[in-house]
Amino acid sequence: MAYPTWVDSVFFHFVVAWAIAAIAHVFASVDTAARGRTPKMEADACLATGLKGIKSMNDRKPVTLAQLEAETETFFGMHWNTDVLGIQPPAWHVWREFKGSVPNYQLGGCYALFAGDDLEYIGLGASRGGGLYCDHGISRRLSSHVYRLDKERGPGWLKLRPGWESITSIHTIGFEARHSHLASALEAYLIRAFEGRSRNARR
Template identity: 45%
Template structure:
């Protein structure tokens, strides 16, 4: 499937969690959060492990996961999604707390993002990423080109 919308992403995520979210988990399964205003506000879930979706128009162009592999207290703690998104944007030196897209992503039409951060069951983030990519086949995920 290509040309998937955020609604399709949310529906597939709900289906995934119905199958895989533990019934005895302390919290409900996480939900997608829009990054707004895009690039001029802090990235939602920046300090959590989780998934992100890059949009162009209203279509999902790319799905990724950000996982901090560090131990408590080391330099990668609390740097999940935000660290991974550094391949997409840079700090805007002319405007504090703003970001700008790297040329590659701007040229591909990226103009928005959603994130989903895990407080528990973080191991499911990588499985969710794989599930969403195989079902949505976003145009910019290299390993899952549309057929």
């Protein structure tokens, strides 16, 4: 049986496509109404989803030193009372030369490893130790897991252990013995704040 020639025409296919689109729009409108949402509400929901996606992408960007310091300040705002303790909270100190002693070597606390401007890892050095090296938690932890003596360069020089070669600076924050319990809390807080944006998420 032969079909009319207009069935094969471009105009016919255009009309069919338009009809299908119109029917789909009707069903979409009915579904939207059934959920009690207007077309504007649907558009707003789509915009919100898009903005959420953008925020999610930003959340995966590398962490900077400024962000680390800002989150640390927020932590102390919740857990440090300067009027009661009589002293200001500790601050981060940077070490880039890898020679001599790391800042806060004699204290327990936290450390942050940076590759250029990007945070790679947040760690805890809170071992109490004993004898002459009591409370040297930060230096004890770093010497065990991050760096070691560099015999080729001579006394005082240190080099990074395998797996940490990309690290260009080490930042530490030390706590006196009576406040050392806050070190583990700060580490947990920062890891949660920067979840998915450092090596900690892949441990």
